[in-house]
Amino acid sequence: MLSYHVEAFLRVLKVERGISKNTADSYRRDLVSFEKFLARRNVISSEASTELVRSFMASMSVAGIAPTTMSRRLSALRQYFSFLVAEGIRCDDPSESIESPRRGRLLPKVLAENDVETLLSTAHASPGPSGLRLAALVELLYATGLRVSELVGLPLGALARDRSIVTVRGKGGKERIIPLSFPAREAIEAWEEVRPKFLKKRDPNSFWLFPSKSAKEGHLTRGMFARQLKELAIKAEISPSAVSPHVLRHAFATHLLAHDADLRAVQQMLGHSDISTTQIYTHILDERLKSLVYNFHPLANKLVNESLP
Incomplete structure (x- = not known):
């Protein structure tokens, strides 16, 4: 079950930004993953620190999750924390100093x-x-x-x-x-x-x-x-x-x-x-x-x- 603040964020995405159902589902999955990680540490997402965000990213790397997925999840977190700051729920963005994972260049397949x-x-x-x-x-x-x-x-x-x-x-x-x-x-x-x-x-x-x-x-x-x-x-x-x-x-x-x-x-x-x-x-x-x-x-x-x- 998602926290109140995450649900509020998802509602704003749907109503104000008009995102598609598929995009909303993607945000939901990414934030569920983050909240499950925090729940094991008895922390709620609206109070997460920079160190916890960094630990979340590190845990994905250890689990062998693709850099593209890690980057997408970090992007979702950045937008979520930006929402919390804009709403006055917190005064800082703990994801601001986190660097996106480096991705190797994916070259398209081409026929000779x-x-x-x-x-x-x-x-x-x-x-x-x-x-x-x-x-x-x-x-x-x-x-x-x-x-x-x-x-x-x-x-x-x-x-x-x-x-x-x-x-x-x-x-x-x-x-x-x-x-x-x-x-x-x-x-x-x-x-x-x-x-x-x-x-x-x-x-x-x-x-x-x-x-x-x-x-x-x-x-x-x-x-x-x-x-x-x-x-x-x-x-x-x-x-x-x-x-x-x-x-x-x-x-x-x-x-x-x-x-x-x-x-x-x-x-x-x-x-x-x-x-x-x-x-x-x-x-x-x-x-x-x-x-x-x-x-x-x-x-x-x-x-x-x-x-x-």
Whole structure:
């Protein structure tokens, strides 16, 4: 059972900040963990000291809890104590001097260019109207780097008449325009020939580029496409664990940068508001270059200390 002050804090988050149920549940779990830790020491959270907060963080480290989880819990504590200070319940924030755990850089998974080519050729070899749809989806995803929700939820009107560009409304309602490769344009045109086969009888004028007869959304769902992509990977003899819609988005960005594309242009096409998010793909290339030196340079054993982080 949570303390009165924690419950009050959670109510403020819901009412004043309008956080989602999932976010509220996450805060609740993190604060429950802290209060259980304090209960074993007969202390309530509103009276916790800096030393107890530091001990809580240390206990998580000893338990092998991931730095990302530790950072999230510390963030929840900081917001909770900030609330207590603002409400005049205490005059200091005991979490203020606590440093967040250091996290190793998590580099996104990326498929090699030849693996993407294999995946595309396997998609094009898939039979029937469903095969044409799959080929269009994969070509479009690799050509644009769209988020999977943006891809499956594309309206027909997002495509220019000559199919040379696609206009996407992404996060925060921001619009961006992305040029389409010739293979993607050809795949979309082939798909449009058979698209009527996927229309509901009661909705022959569907708004969506990739309509679905079974999905309540009216269009192909993210889950449906993700499963089809895993099945495609198996047919292409690529590990299905290495393939997902987001991995192809990463491949789009990384392969462009590997061929000297402008970082700002890639940022705009991906819909990143902050260029530092896009810069992660340059680190992937750095790591691959280091790996290349380590594995193939004739003096690798001498260079290892200098070349590898």
